[in-house]
Amino acid sequence: MVSTEEGWHVASDGVKLYTKTWKTDGPPKAIIAFVHGFSDHYFGSPQQQTRCIDYGSCFIRNIHDKQCAIPKKQSNAKIIVLTRGWGRSVTDKASRGRTGGTEVVMSDIHSFVTSIFESIKSTTVSDHDASHSETPVFMMGHSKGGAEVLYYALNSSLDLPPIAGVLAYSPLIALHPSTRPWNLTVFLGRMASKIMPSFQLVTPLNEYLMSRDKRICEEWRRDPLCHDTGTLEGIAGMMDRALWLESEQAGKNSKYKLPIWLRGQQAFCREIRV
Template sequence: MVVTEEGWHTVPDGTKLYTKTWKTDGPAKAIVAFVHGFSDHCNAYYEFFPTLASHGIEVRAFDQRGWGHSVTIPTTRGLTGSTAVVMSDIHSFLSSIYESLASKDKDATSPSALETETPVFLMGHSMGGGEVLYYVLNSGLAIPPLRGVLAYSPLITLHPSTRPGDFKVFASKLAAKLMPHRPLVTSLSPDLMCRDKRIGQDWAEDPLCHNTGTLEGLVGMFDRGDWLDSEKAGVKGTYDGAVWIGHGTADEVNDYEGSRQLADRLAHHDKTFKSYDGAYHKLHGEPEGVKEAFAKDVAGWILERCGGSATAVNEPSGSVEVTAEAEPSKAKL
C-alpha cells in the first residue's frame, strides 16, 4: 500500500509551497523530485506516482507558486514570478530533499553534505519538463549531484497549432516589461490533453487548474523554451548526469520535434529519447497501454541508474492503493 504525506516547504523569500510525498514500502531505492506543468498541480497525476512508489521509487512533489494548493488567496493565481524565481523555487525544494537525506545518513557530517546514500532524480512534465531541463542546463545555480533528470512532453516549442504568432509574442514581451504581473488567461482545449476524454474533462473541471498566468510568467516560459531550442542547449555545461526525454508523437500542445531535436543536440553521454507513437500530452493518462508503458520506462530507467535492473519493474511490490497519512488544511481558492 502506498502511503502519502502532505506538508509545506518554505522558500527563501518566505513563500510557502504545498508538498506531497508518495512513500515506498520499505527503504526507497531512489527519490524523484517532481515539477508539474502549466495550469496543473501535483495531485493530478493519477496512478503514475503510486506506481513509481510501488517499484521502490519515492516521489516528492510540490505545487509551484501560483498553482494548486500553493495558492492560498485568489490574487496569487498564476503569480509564478520570473525565471530566476522559478529556478530558485526548484533549487530550494531540491536542496531540502538533500538536506533531509543527509541528516538521516549516518556517515553525513552535516545536513549540508550533498552526497547521500539514496540517489535523487529530478523530473518534470510539460512546462515543468522545460523547467527541469533549463535548471540543469542553464540556471547558473549549483546543481546538486543528481543521478539523472527526466522530462516528458516538455515545453521547448509549442505545437504549430497552438503556437502564437511572432507579433503576439513580441507584443507580450513588450507588455511584460511594463505590466509584469498582469494576469492573462491562456486556455487550451481539453481534447488535446489526452486520448482518454475523462482525463481532459477532469483537467477542464479542476478548480486548481485555472489557466491564469501573468505576462512575466508566460514570457519567461517562452524564453526558456527558446533557449532550449537553440544550439546553446547542446553545449555540455556543469551538469554531466543522465538525461531522459519522452514525448508523444501526436502531442498538439508541445511539439514532439522540439524534444527530439533537443535530445539530438545534447552532448551528454548518457541520454535517452523515447517516442510514444500516437500519444497525446499527458502520457501518465494515455490509454491503450501507453500510461503503463510510460511508467515502466521511467521506473526502469531510474532503477538501472541505481544499480538495479529494468526487469525489476515487471513485478511491482505491493498495491498502488493510496492512503493519506498526514494532511494539512486545504488551500481555499
C-alpha cells in the same frame, strides 16, 4: 503499499509551496522530485501517478543497473512541489499564475531540491550514507515543469546538488508551428511584461489533450485548482526558457554532465548524454 504525505516547503523568500510525497514502505531506492505543468497541481490520476513512477523506475534501472537492483513498481519515493501560483500554493485569486520570472522559478526549484538532500543527510548516520550513489535523487517534470527541470540542469547559474539524472515528460521545449503566436504578438507581450509583469491572462487549455482517458480529462476540466491563469511575466519566462532549450546552444556550456530521459508521444526509455 504506497502512502502519501502532504506538507509545505518554504522558498528562499519565505513563500510557502505545497508539497505531496508518495512514500514507500521502507527506505526508498531513489527519490524523484517532480515539477508539474501549466495549470496543474499534481500529475493526474492515481493511475497516471503510478505510471509516472514506473517510467522513473525504468530510467533508474537503466543507469543504475550495476549499482542497485530496483524493482519495477513502487521502488522510489516521489515528491511533488507546487510551484508558486498553482494549486494549493495559491492563497487568493491575485496570486494565481504569479510564478515570477526565470530567476524566481529556478530559485524555487533549487531551494526545493536542496532541501531534499538536506533531509536525506539529516536522516542518515554519516555523510557517506547520504551520498547520491546511496540514495539517488532524480528530477522529473511534465510539460512546463519538464522544461523547467531541463533548464535548471543545463543552464542554471546555481550550484546544483549531486542530482543523479533528469526526466522530462512531454517537456515544453517548442510549440508546434501551427500553434505558435505571431512574432509581433510575442514582441508586444514581452514589452507588456516589463510594464505589467503581474497582469493575469486566462489561457484555457484543451482538456482532451491532457490524456487519452476522457474521464481524467473531465476531472482536470472540473478541478478548480487548474485555473488556466498565467501572468505576462510568467508566460514570457516560460517562452524564453523554451526558446533556449530549442536553440543550438542548449547544454553546450553546461558545467554538469548527467543522464537525461525524454518521453513524448512515442514510448521509449533510454539514456541520453548531454
